[in-house]
Amino acid sequence: MLAALDIGLGTTLAGTGSQAQAAVPSTIPPTISNNSGRGDQVYVYNIGTLLSTGQQGWADANGTFHAWPAGGNPPTDAPDASIAGPASGQTMTLQMPKFSGRVYFSYGQKLVFKLTTGGLVQPAVQNPSDPNRNILFNWTEYTLNDSGLWINSTQVDMFSAPYAVGVKAGDGSVKNTGHLEPGGYNGFFSALRGQPGGWANLIQTRSDGTVLRALAPGHDIEAGALPANVLDDYINRVWQKYSTSTLTVTPFGDQPNTKYYGRVSGNVLNFTNTSGAVVTTFQKPDADNIFGCYKLLDGPNDLVRGPISRTCAQASTAATLLPNPTQPDTSSSGFHADVVTNHYARKIHAQMAGGMAYAFAFDDVGNHESLVHDGDPQPAYITLDPCN
Incomplete structure (x- = not known):
């Protein structure tokens, strides 16, 4: 099967900011x-939503x-939107329109995109029968809009090329x-293979x-490759701690007086505002809820539940909820210190330059994400690095 593609501003890319x-x-x-060192033909795709009209499509x-x-x-098959990419050691320049979208690149084979009555679908390689399963x-x-790039x-979905x-x-x-x-690509896979508990799957x-x-890991829980109870021990300890103490969430860095407690x-985490009124509640989540920040830990695009949920999902993923009752934790020094944690995210951050990565949906909580922005963008750069 192919998964429906949502390429609005998304959970991994903020499209707002300074003018x-x-x-x-x-x-x-x-x-x-193309600094990959690979001899395969590279194919590039620029697909997304045109911000001026809301139409989905691609750019040549x-x-x-x-x-x-x-x-x-x-x-049905989508039109061939591929652009022949640069050979190893070469560069090419495209034009990027005001999109909220993605630039895909593949090695050796073109990607398969389909169209349903609801729009574009994208590769879902957690499914062994997906036609893109064996493509690197x-x-x-x-997002490029009037406020910048x-x-x-x-x-967030996978660690790959x-x-x-x-x-x-x-x-x-x-x-x-x-x-x-240096050595981070192979280092990541070696570390993941050595992590017990199903993470090598x-x-x-x-x-x-x-x-x-x-x-x-959210995809692997869905596919049964990673145990659904992989975070249960940590979640149980969090639930026990905050039955007798208070978790303080200050979700907006520019609003230090907006706090939730x-x-x-029992099985419910209740949050109150500074006046003592209950503003939202969460049933006890499992690893799938935390990795996806959905279902019992859903993060709607509002100003209360969503920001609290995203903060708790990030703190649960980074395993900082137990040692730090004040969230978000803006220091990465204590991330993943617990033996029960998101080892996929832990090992990615360990191998990224400067420790910056988007290893899960709300890795931007606390500003630990691999994102660049400028309000007056000139050229942009995408560098294909070697798989070694």
């Missing part, structure tokens, strides 16, 4: 550098937008993020032994 210092042009040029190399045609049920590929997420290096992103500001400075430490390989990716009663 642009100058008018943002209708397109900006991203330079794609010149930045011209093409709306997707109507899909079907069963899904990855993507970056971005946000572009990230994401591992490495790359970094960057943007040149109007003052000439360049911001980069997403590179691995996250790794997907081709029949010839080629390592393709490690799926994020959590206490556990």
Whole structure:
């Protein structure tokens, strides 16, 4: 099966911020550098939602937008939106329109995209029958709007072919993020293989032994490759602690007086505001709820429940809820110190340059994400790094 694609601003990419210092042009040029050292043909795709109209579609190399045609049920083949990418050691420049979208890249084979009556669908490689299962590929997420460019290096769904992103500001400075430490690619997979408890099952390989990716743990719980109770011990200890003490959540960095106070009663975590009124409650979550920040720990796009949920999901993933009753924890020094934690996220952060990564949906809580932004963007950069 293929999974429905939602490429709005999403959970991993903020599309709001300070106003642009100058008018943002209708397109900006991203330079794609192929430093992978691989001899395979690279294919590039720029797909997303056109912000001016809300239409889903793709952009060609010149930045011209093409709306997707109507899909079907069963899904029909999408038009070939691929752009021939640069050979190893070469670069190419595209034009990036005002999109909220993704730039995919694949090695050796074109990706398979389908269209349903609800729009585009994307690879769902947690399914062994997905047609993209044996292709080495990855993507970056971005939003380009009148307030500037946000572009990230994401591992929210999987850790795969490495790359970094960057943007040149109007003052000439360049911001980069997403590179691995030397040896970080193989180091990550070696560390994951050595982690007991089913974590090695996250790794997907081709029949010839080629390592393709490690799926994020939420996908592996869904597929049965990782035990659903993998965080139960930690969650039980959190529930016990906050039945007799208070968890304080200050979800907005620019609103230090907006605080919520959590206490556990039975199977429910109740949050009150500074006046003592209950503002939201959460049933005791499991690992799947935490990794996805959904179901019992859903994070709606509001100003109360969503911000509290995202903060708690991040603190649970990083295992800081027990040692620190004041959240979010903006220091990464205590992340993943507990033996029960999201080892996928722990090992990614350990291998990323500067420790910055988007290893789960709300890794941006506390500003630990691999994201660059500028309100006056000039060229952008996507660098395909080697798998070693």
